[in-house]
Amino acid sequence: MADRPRILLVEDDARLSAMLLQLLETEGYDLVLARDGQRALHEGLTQPSDIIVLDRGLPLIEGLDVLNRLRSRGVLTPALVLSALGNPADRVEGLDRGAEDYLAKPFDIDELLARIRALLRRHHATVPVLTVPGGSLDVGSRLVTVTTGGIVTLSEREGQLLERLARRPQQVFSRDDLLATVFPDADDLGVVDTYVHYLRKKLGRDCVKTIRGIGYRLGPLS
Template identity: 50%
Template structure:
């Protein structure tokens, strides 16, 4: 079998007929396929199981495909990702790749091409994801600690760590408070909780750790 039974694949697609066809095609090639029909289920599977490749539709119920990929990458999920979409403009492709997708395939597509792209992704080794650089410092994902420029290690709470990791995963992006609340503090009623945890991070790491972009949100600073 061309895919090999060691390759586990997550398919997140809300079209039942397409899901059935892709599951059959990829299964015949030897992939072990888990399926999700909405973004929330895909997020749960992506966070709780280990996959070699994820095939994710762009337009999903419950949680959009772009947001799904962004959340998985923010939590250092290393599986290679192929995004499927009916949106084929250059801007749409750029948005998918910027969110963390490794490849982008526009519908309608040829099944042989999809299979070839999945095989290519399986051959690519995930890049190391145990460290995210923050200026002269870094965020160590294993021990969940920040390391300052002088080598000082600073322990972070779970929420502090998750917030800093979301910022560090896309260091040049300005993150609106509402988006950070949704990604890190889903159960919180208001976005003010983001301000509270930015304060905590600055108190531990220095004011430069998180930059305020007035009227827009926050972005990564330096350590």
């Protein structure tokens, strides 16, 4: 867990977003603000966060659609929906479509802060450790503990790529799939090959297996 937990705040109301930014920064959080659904999707796919605080009525892409797209790309960051749509049917829809919590506007500030703290506790209590060739990957810290001894630190994108492969160790991923899910801000398939090379350099050539004509999969687990 970082010293300052990172929150992706998705809110198009200028006055409310300014108030929330000031409040949450005072509480010790790092904040990234997205004012529309398209920006929220980009930030959610390219920058890891500890919590997403998400409005529903957003320009460009509706809030729950943003959340659906993030979940379909493997982004499991806990989400708190903060919306004026607050009747029971709206809350049920939000929770059914991937949110961990739902708070209606207008809201009590102390309750909002308490819900964020609760989500952080649950999130960091359940950050997975995945088995990878020759060791294990702590998804939260991006540290690989090598069975022969030692710890290898991965970059953000190296960690995301290895996590993607390790969550489905039997699946062969096409380069197109890995480009879209791990490197959505890139448009050159070569970036996938480059980061596979980086992983192999740090963890050994067997950590990622090339399936000719198809793509990549996790290397064999001992």
